[in-house]
Amino acid sequence: MSVADTLIKAQPAPPDRAKRWTTARISGTILVMFWVAAAIGLVLYLYSAWDIAKIERYGPKFLSGLWTTLSLVGVSIAIGAVISLPVALGRVSKNPVISRIAFAYVYVFRGTPLIAQLFLIYYGLGSFRPQLEAVGLWLFFRDAWNCALFAFSLNTSAYQAEILRGAIDSVPRGQWEGAAALGLNRLQAFWKVILPQALIVALRPYGNEIILMIKGSAIVALVTVFDLMGETRRAFSRTYDFQAYIWAAVFYFCIVEALRNVWNLLEARLTRHLKR
Numbered sequence: 647m648s649v650a651d652t653l654i655k656a657q658p659a660p661p662d663r664a665k666r667w668t669t670a671r672i673s674g675t676i677l678v679m680f681w682v683a684a685a686i687g688l689v690l691y692l693y694s695a696w697d698i699a700k701i702e703r704y705g706p707k708f709l710s711g712l713w714t715t716l717s718l719v720g721v722s723i724a725i726g727a728v729i730s731l732p733v734a735l736g737r738v739s740k741n742p743v744i745s746r747i748a749f750a751y752v753y754v755f756r757g758t759p760l761i762a763q764l765f766l767i768y769y770g771l772g773s774f775r776p777q778l779e780a781v782g783l784w785l786f787f788r789d790a791w792n793c794a795l796f797a798f799s800l801n802t803s804a805y806q807a808e809i810l811r812g813a814i815d816s817v818p819r820g821q822w823e824g825a826a827a828l829g830l831n832r833l834q835a836f837w838k839v840i841l842p843q844a845l846i847v848a849l850r851p852y853g854n855e856i857i858l859m860i861k862g863s864a865i866v867a868l869v870t871v872f873d874l875m876g877e878t879r880r881a882f883s884r885t886y887d888f889q890a891y892i893w894a895a896v897f898y899f900c901i902v903e904a905l906r907n908v909w910n911l912l913e914a915r916l917t918r919h920l921k922r
Contacts, residue, residue: 688892691889692892704881707880708877708878708893708894711872711874711875711877712901714876715860715863716901718791718794718795718863718866718873719798719860721795722795722798722859723856723859725795726798726801726805726806727806728803729806730806730807730809731807733748733751733752733804733807734748734806734807734808737752737807738814748807752804755804756804760801760862761868764793764797764869765868768793768794768797768869772787790871794866798859806855809848809851809852810844812847812848813844813845814841816844817843817844821835821843822835822839825838825839846916849912849913849916849917850909850913853905856905857906860898860902861898874897874898878890878891
């Protein structure tokens with residue numbers, strides 16, 4: 647190939663060729679127009695179906711359900727984070743017994759649906775009421791909210807443990823060696839050198855896990871916990887107005903979008919030294 651041919655091929659395409667309406671471009675434009683039309687139609691429908699009486703009656707209940715959702719997810723995420731640390735350490739442990747126990751815990755809770763775990767705890771433990779009363783645990787497990795909190799904490803701790811394990815494994819081996827050269831023992835090296843770096847790596851997966859928990863928390867409505875979805879179902883059963891579910895979807899969308907933006911700011915703040 648000559649130099650002239652190379653220069654000709656390197657030149658940008660003519661304007662008429664660059665703006666050609668290809669099949670992919672037409673399909674993308676039609677899809678965008680469809681979603682824009684759907685959004686406009688949804689806004690017009692909500693405006694036309696606006697009923698101030700229903701808002702005054704069910705609005706406070708929606709806010710109460712929203713608080714139940716946020717508190718349930720927030721507390722379960724915090725408890726799961728505490729549980730996940732020893733599980734993650736067990737996963738990276740060189741002791742085969744500890745490593746296999748931690749692996750079995752993660753494997754079971756990540757390999758089964760959250761709704762099945764919730765039903766097993768809520769309905770299954772109810773079959774052992776005499777035994778639970780004998781050890782004083784029935785006061786806790788007779789409450790649906792507590793059962794949901796217990797199930798969510800165990801489930802998210804398994805996912806968080808695996809996230810943390812992967813983040814710990816991603817820290818270069820030289821960091822351990824450098825900490826040892828500074829006279830730090832293995833525990834000090836983990837807390838002061840390895841874990842801070844691992845948490846930065848795990849920051850984005852942690853955000854995804856919280857978002858998944860927020861959306862997955864809607865299943866607690868099936869065990870009589872009146873969270874956001876529970877209040878939505880109750881409002882629909884009394885009004886038969888499906889816009890209740892539309893407002894619930896709007897609430898969930900706003901929660902997820904707010905969390906996403908907060909997490910982006912947090913990640914940018916904590917990783918600013920890596921971008922220099």
